[in-house]
Ligand code: UDP
């Protein structure tokens with residue numbers, strides 16, 4: 001009999017002791033009809049302060065499909081996902097899913113279905129945003145700015161609930177950068193992707209750990225790791241200052257010495273000239289930014305390109 005392909009579910013859990021068992025039940029229910037696959041459930045305890053880890057070990061004891069890893073402290077969801085991904089040696093596809101049931105396990109068959117059709121990334125989009133208008137506004141603004149200035153396109157309302165093929169997985173494992181937005185990285189790889197929509201239910205138990213600080217931190221991190229624009233803006237500002245001061249200086253000189261109908265104090269010349277110098281400093285900063293930018297992309301250690309397919313290598 002041919003080997004059954006394996007699909008691994010990866011769930012980060014931070015203080016999810018109340019949700020884990022219902023989550024586990026829902027997942028078992030959802031994958032029941034998909035018995036043509038080997039299922040593996042990896043639960044990552046991200047330094048929870050409640051008994052999340054006890055529950056995980058209880059589950060690993062009772063079901064051989066369940067695996068758990070526990071991180072030494074709370075590293076945050078993005079890193080927890082990375083830890084999950086790197087601790088799986090061999091699998092055919094991986095599904096990232098929150099343990100708080102906000103990512104409905106019922107959707108798993110649909111994810112798998114699209115994967116079987118040949119999509120290497122099956123991502124999801126929430127169709128309704130959360131009820132917090134400030135968070136809504138923040139996230140809308142974030143995507144607007146991000147997509148305007150960065151090299152990859154982030155889909156609004158996209159979530160971390162997604163399936164990735166082993167090929168994508170292999171690539172993701174080579175990423176070494178420390179500050180990361182997981183779904184940004186997945187999108188960056190550029191593999192064949194499809195979106196599925198769902199509406200996010202309320203969290204089952206406990207409350208969301210992402211507050212304003214957290215989310216704005218994530219936003220700034222993603223912005224600076226996908227775009228060099230914040231660095232370059234100083235240079236452009238400098239050019240603008242240089243241009244305007246040059247023009248004003250010219251205007252002052254012409255009106256005073258050529259046309260002779262306007263007298264400016266020395267102070268006025270001084271101020272304009274000083275601003276001119278300031279412009280030079282800003283331009284210099286912008287220039288440095290370009291160099292720093294190169295270093296920045298270099299130290300991220302991202303792979304330069306990804307070979308998705310090869311032809312004519314069969315006889316190697
Ligand atoms: N999570 C984590 N580490 C953290 C914060 C959250 O592993 O530091 C997990 C959490 O247990 C849940 C998922 O990430 O499974 C999403 O977290 P949350 O529900 O707080 O975020 P939201 O749904 O509001 O985006």
Ligand code: MG
Nearest residue numbers: 100102203208
């Ligand atoms: Mg949640």
